Amino acid sequence: MNSIILVFLLLFVSQAQAQLQVGFYSQTCANAESIVKSVVTEATLSNPRAPPILLRLHFHDCFVEGCDASILIENGPESENKAAGHLGIGGFEYIAKAKQLIENECPGVVSCADIVAIAARDVVALVGGPVYEVETGRRDGRVSDSKLAVFMPRVDESAASLRSKFEKKGLSNEELIILSGAHTIGTAACFFMQKRLYRYNATNESDPEINPCFLPELKRLCPKNGDENVRIAMDPVTGDRFDNQPYQNIKNGYAVLASDARFYDDGLTKPVVDFYANGSRFGQDFANALVKLGRIGVKFGASGEIRRICNAFN
The missing domain is CATH 1.10.520.10 (Peroxidase; domain 1)
Structure with missing residues (x-):
C-alpha cells in the first residue's frame, strides 16, 4: 500500500x-x-x-x-x-x-x-x-x-513522526532535514520552549540533549512562567545570516527547537545532519528542496x- x-x-x-x-x-x-x-x-x-x-x-x-x-x-x-x-x-x-x-x-x-x-x-x-x-x-x-x-509538523515531535509527515507530502528524509535548515534565520516564541526546558517528557527536568553550557542561557531567555511571547533566535550563533550553522548547532546541543534536536537521535536523519554540518552544498540543496x-x-x-x-x- x-x-x-x-x-x-x-x-x-x-x-x-x-x-x-x-x-x-x-x-x-x-x-x-x-x-x-x-x-x-x-x-x-x-x-x-x-x-x-x-x-x-x-x-x-x-x-x-x-x-x-x-x-x-x-x-x-x-x-x-x-x-x-x-x-x-x-x-x-x-x-x-x-x-x-x-x-x-x-x-x-x-x-x-x-x-x-x-x-x-x-x-x-x-x-x-x-x-x-x-x-x-x-x-x-x-x-x-x-x-x-x-x-502540521510540531516542535515536540519525534524525527520518525516528522519523517512520516514529510513522506506523505512526497518529501524525502533528506529534504526534511534540508528544509529544517530554514531555522538558520528567524525566531521562536518562548511558548514553544516551556516543555523542553521545564517539563521534558512529563518530568520537572530539561531535555538532556541541550548542551549544559547552553541550558542556562535558554532558561534566562525563556524563564519558567515568564512571558511566553518573547522571541529568541532559532540559530543562537549566526542567526542573522543564511548558512549551515543549524546543523552544527544540532550536533553540539545548541538546537533551540526540540524537533531539531531529535534529528540527532534518529538513525536515518543523523547522517544527513552530519553531512550538511560538514559540507558546503546546503544552499543549492535548500533551493532545490524549496x-x-x-x-x-x-x-x-x-x-x-x-x-x-x-x-x-x-
Whole structure:
C-alpha cells in the first residue's frame, strides 16, 4: 500500500512540474515578479523579521491543501490560519500589498499562491541564501478549514513522526532535514520552549540533549512562567545570516527547537545532519528542496481560481 501511495505522489509531483514553469507571467504580467521583489525588499528593510516570516508562510501554505494560498483566507474562526499548527504565522500584509499592486497593473492574472512562492524565493536571496528560479502557474484554492491543518509538523515531535509527515507530502528524509535548515534565520516564541526546558517528557527536568553550557542561557531567555511571547533566535550563533550553522548547532546541543534536536537521535536523519554540518552544498540543496515543496498539491485550471484579493474567495 505504501508503495502505491508513493507512486501516486511521484506522479502527482511530476504532473505539477510539467504544468508549472519559470516565467509563467512573462507575457501576461511581465512586471509581476519585480513587483513582489520590491515589496518584500521594502518589508525587509523596515522589519528584519520579514524574511523568516515569509519563508515560513510558504512552507505552512504548501503543507496544508498544497501551495494554493489557502492559508491567507479569512473566513471566520474556522479558517485554516486559525489552526493551532499555524500559531504565530504572519506576513499576510506583504502578500496583500504585492497583490494589490499587481492587480492595478494586471487584473485577474497572477495568483496569490504564486505571490507567496515568489516572496519566499526573494527573501531567501535577501538574507544571503541561494538565488534560484521559482516556478509559477499555480491557481488559488477554494477551501480553507482549520481542521485540515491538524497534521502540521510540531516542535515536540519525534524525527520518525516528522519523517512520516514529510513522506506523505512526497518529501524525502533528506529534504526534511534540508528544509529544517530554514531555522538558520528567524525566531521562536518562548511558548514553544516551556516543555523542553521545564517539563521534558512529563518530568520537572530539561531535555538532556541541550548542551549544559547552553541550558542556562535558554532558561534566562525563556524563564519558567515568564512571558511566553518573547522571541529568541532559532540559530543562537549566526542567526542573522543564511548558512549551515543549524546543523552544527544540532550536533553540539545548541538546537533551540526540540524537533531539531531529535534529528540527532534518529538513525536515518543523523547522517544527513552530519553531512550538511560538514559540507558546503546546503544552499543549492535548500533551493532545490524549496522548488519541490512549491509543487505540492498545486491547483490548475478549473481546480482553482485567481483571487481578486488574497484573503477571500471570489
